[in-house]
Amino acid sequence: xxxxxxxxxxxxxxxxxxxxxxxxxxxxxxxxxxxxxxxxxxxxxxxxxxxxxxxxxxxxxxxxxxxxxxxxxxxxxxxxxxxxxxxxxxxxxxxxxxxxxxxxxxxxxxxxxxxxxxxxxxxxxxxxxxxx
Numbered sequence: 340x341x342x343x344x345x346x347x348x349x350x351x352x353x354x355x356x357x358x359x360x361x362x363x364x365x366x367x368x369x370x371x372x373x374x375x376x377x378x379x380x381x382x383x384x385x386x387x388x389x390x391x392x393x394x395x396x397x398x399x400x401x402x403x404x405x406x407x408x409x410x411x412x413x414x415x416x417x418x419x420x421x422x423x424x425x426x427x428x429x430x431x432x433x434x435x436x437x438x439x440x441x442x443x444x445x446x447x448x449x450x451x452x453x454x455x456x457x458x459x460x461x462x463x464x465x466x467x468x469x470x471x
Contacts, residue, residue, distance in 0.1 A: 345372075346370055346371055346372040347370075347371055347372065347392040347393065347460075347464055348371070348372045348373075348374065348389060348390070348391040348392045348393075349366055349371045349372070349373055349374070349391055349392065349393055349394075349395060349460065350373075350374045350375070350376065350382065350385050350386055350389060350391040350393070350394045350395070350396075351363055351366070351373060351374070351375045351376070351395050351396075352375070352376045352377075352378075352379070352381075352382040352394065352395065352396035352397060352400065352405070352408070353375070353377070353396075353397050353426070354377050354378060354397060354399075354400050354401055356377070358449070359375055359377065361453070362395075362453065362456065363375055365453040365456075365457075366453075366456070366457065366460075369457050371460070374388075374389045374391060377400075377401075378400050378401045378402040378403065379400045379401075379402055379403025379404060379405065379407060379408035380402050380403050382394065382396060382400075382403075382408050382412075383403075383408060383411055383412065383415075383418075386412055386418045386421065387415070387417060387418065390417070390418070390421070391421060392421070392422075392464060393421065393422050393423070393424060393460055393463055393464055394409075394412065394421055394422070394423045394424065395423075395424045395426050395456070395460065396408065396409065396423055396424070396425060396426065397425075397426055397427055397428075397449075398425055398427040398429060398434070398438070399427065399428070399429070405425065405427070406441065409423050409441060409442065409443065410441070413442055422444040422445075422463050422464070422466075423442065423443050423444060424443065424444055424445040424446070424447065424459060424460065424463055425438045425443045425445065425446045425447065426447045426448075426449060426451060426456065427446075427447075427448060427449060428448065428449045429448070434446070444463045444466070445459050445462065445463050447459055
């Protein structure tokens with residue numbers, strides 16, 4: 340398989356087993372290579388080990404919430420350029436604004452249709468890199 344044929348690697352961080360399993364299964368069927376984590380500490384470990392193309396992360400996680408996990412991923416040179424997409428049950432308008440201001444590249448509320456998640460992942464992955 341050439342590099343242009345490689346499947347995009349997605350790290351899905353979700354503490355609810357059923358939701359994580361459903362999204363991982365669907366995204367795998369849609370052609371993504373999947374890694375998963377159930378909390379923020381596992382997310383950092385998996386991100387460093389797998390270097391995904393994108394992280395899809397809940398904001399309410401055990402051990403370390405998604406806000407802190409994202410901050411730590413952005414501060415580490417090895418993971419700083421990996422885009423992070425928030426997938427959360429928090430539907431308050433200020434959460435979306437706060438997430439974007441905190442560096443999340445997208446924000447989806449749960450429950451989220453799997454096809455909407457796929458579309459958002461493609462939107463983020465296909466976006467032109469930001470220049471500083």
